[in-house]
Amino acid sequence: MAVAATVAAMSIGLVADGGASTPIAAADKKALERTLARVFATLPRPAKGYRLDRANGSREIARATSAWALANEAPAEAAETRVYERTGAGESEESVVLEVRVYINQERSLPDPLGSEGGTPQTTTQDGMPCLRVSLAGVDAGRVALPLTREDEGNALTVLRAYVGASAIEPYLVDVARGRTPAATPWDARKARRPSEVRTIVVEYYGPRADVERLLRATRSGPLRALLTP
Numbered sequence: 001m002a003v004a005a006t007v008a009a010m011s012i013g014l015v016a017d018g019g020a021s022t023p024i025a026a027a028d029k030k031a032l033e034r035t036l037a038r039v040f041a042t043l044p045r046p047a048k049g050y051r052l053d054r055a056n057g058s059r060e061i062a063r064a065t066s067a068w069a070l071a072n073e074a075p076a077e078a079a080e081t082r083v084y085e086r087t088g089a090g091e092s093e094e095s096v097v098l099e100v101r102v103y104i105n106q107e108r109s110l111p112d113p114l115g116s117e118g119g120t121p122q123t124t125t126q127d128g129m130p131c132l133r134v135s136l137a138g139v140d141a142g143r144v145a146l147p148l149t150r151e152d153e154g155n156a157l158t159v160l161r162a163y164v165g166a167s168a169i170e171p172y173l174v175d176v177a178r179g180r181t182p183a184a185t186p187w188d189a190r191k192a193r194r195p196s197e198v199r200t201i202v203v204e205y206y207g208p209r210a211d212v213e214r215l216l217r218a219t220r221s222g223p224l225r226a227l228l229t230p
Contacts, residue, residue, distance in 0.1 A: 024063045031196035032078040044218035050084040076195035077106035098207035127221040129162040130174045158209040160216045164201040164224045197229040
């Protein structure tokens with residue numbers, strides 16, 4: 001996956017089939033905005049040297065993304081990306097970008113591969129959360145590639161994703177993290193009482209391997225689980 005382009009403008013609305021956008025109820029919109037803010041408040045901060053790029057980033061809140069989801073009153077989907085930047089040591093060096101992405105009721109698939117250089121997805125667990133990692137080829141153990149220095153390994157572009165869900169959907173999330181395609185999506189099995197219900201939270205760190213691994217190790221599941229709708 002090439003470095004993701006970030007969107008300066010923030011869009012908040014309802015996205016149905018055909019791409020039409022209609023605002024959801026103000027109370028539900030505000031509730032999801034508060035939940036996104038609370039998720040970010042629980043997450044560890046990037047290391048010193050990174051600064052928040054306030055001109056870039058995105059937030060999207062959608063009532064549903066399919067006619068089926070609308071008909072079955074699935075909870076709303078919400079996502080927000082915050083972009084951090086670290087300037088290189090020399091004038092000729094490119095800046096380093098680190099993105100923290102949060103998905104609510106939305107992310108049901110594996111991270112996009114890192115282009116043709118994507119390595120094999122690897123699963124792990126952090127504080128009880130099933131997690132997935134995808135790094136550049138040559139960084140994963142067992143792959144045949146040119147030798148990499150410790151610095152190269154630490155700077156290799158990496159996606160780390162942690163899944164949090166109510167107990168009934170943990171098996172589904174584990175299947176997704178392992179690359180399987182389950183036949184059903186458990187959190188859509190019952191209608192939502194409100195569009196702002198929170199059934200799943202996915203936290204994704206995107207950037208240099210050493211930095212995103214440090215962030216994942218510092219991520220705690222308890223505060224995130226507390227934000228799920230009972």
